[in-house]
Amino acid sequence: MKTKTLLVTLTLGVAAATLCLAADTQSEQAVREADEQWSNAAAAKDLDKTVSFYADNAMVLPPNQPMVTSKTGIRNLWKGFLDSLTDINWKTTRVETAKSGDMAVVTGTYEMTMKDSTKDKGKYCEVWEKQADGKWKVVTDMFSSDLPATPTTSPAPGTAEKK
Numbered sequence: 001m002k003t004k005t006l007l008v009t010l011t012l013g014v015a016a017a018t019l020c021l022a023a024d025t026q027s028e029q030a031v032r033e034a035d036e037q038w039s040n041a042a043a044a045k046d047l048d049k050t051v052s053f054y055a056d057n058a059m060v061l062p063p064n065q066p067m068v069t070s071k072t073g074i075r076n077l078w079k080g081f082l083d084s085l086t087d088i089n090w091k092t093t094r095v096e097t098a099k100s101g102d103m104a105v106v107t108g109t110y111e112m113t114m115k116d117s118t119k120d121k122g123k124y125c126e127v128w129e130k131q132a133d134g135k136w137k138v139v140t141d142m143f144s145s146d147l148p149a150t151p152t153t154s155p156a157p158g159t160a161e162k163k
Contacts, residue, residue, distance in 0.1 A: 027097040031104045031128050034136045039090045045082045051075045055129060055137035063144045088112040090124060102130040110143060122146045 034053065041049035051074060054060075060068040060077060068077050081088070090110035097104045106126040113119050124143035128136045 027101050027104060027130070028095045031095050031097070031106060031136050032092050034128070035090075035092045035106055035108070035126070038138075039088075042078075042082070042088050042090075045085075047075070047079055047082055050078050050082070053138050054141070055131065055139045058137070058139050058141065061140070061142040084114055086113045086115055104128045104136070120145050120147060 038050065038053040041053070051071070054071070054074055056071065058069075058071075058074060060074055062068065062077065068074050088110070089112075090108050092106055092108040094107045095104055104127070106128060107123065109121065109123050111119070111121045122143060122145040124141070126138050126142075127140035129139050131137050
């Protein structure tokens with residue numbers, strides 16, 4: 001009897017673990033696909049579709065700029081990007097999903113070419129949340145270049161600004 005109980009308990013435990021892993025895999029795949037669709041929308045310079053991947057409460061943390069926390073601000077940020085680019089794309093390299101299945105952190109790399117032919121490449125980190133309708137949306141988006149920062153102009157050593 002003890003052996004039967006042990007086997008039933010182990011079988012149920014394995015089944016539960018399998019279901020959890022399957023849910024994690026489904027969430028991870030859904031987020032990977034959403035991130036790829038988002039990259040494709042940006043590459044096509046489709047502003048409306050690009051911005052549609054953000055949740056209503058999203059924030060973007062662009063490099064060397066203040067945080068953007070409104071849909072209008074995010075739209076304006078992307079309009080500026082898309083107007084200045086000839087090409088942009090990004091690829092997910094890692095997805096970590098919460099055990100609850102309603103949140104994921106995505107990291108990856110991006111490349112873009114500006115209209116003046118300057119190229120940039122870097123990395124990004126996004127936080128995605130599963131919405132009430134089952135769709136995944138970005139709530140936090142942060143990115144930074146791998147290229148060295150351009151030096152700011154400053155007075156030569158020993159030459160203080162005179163007032």
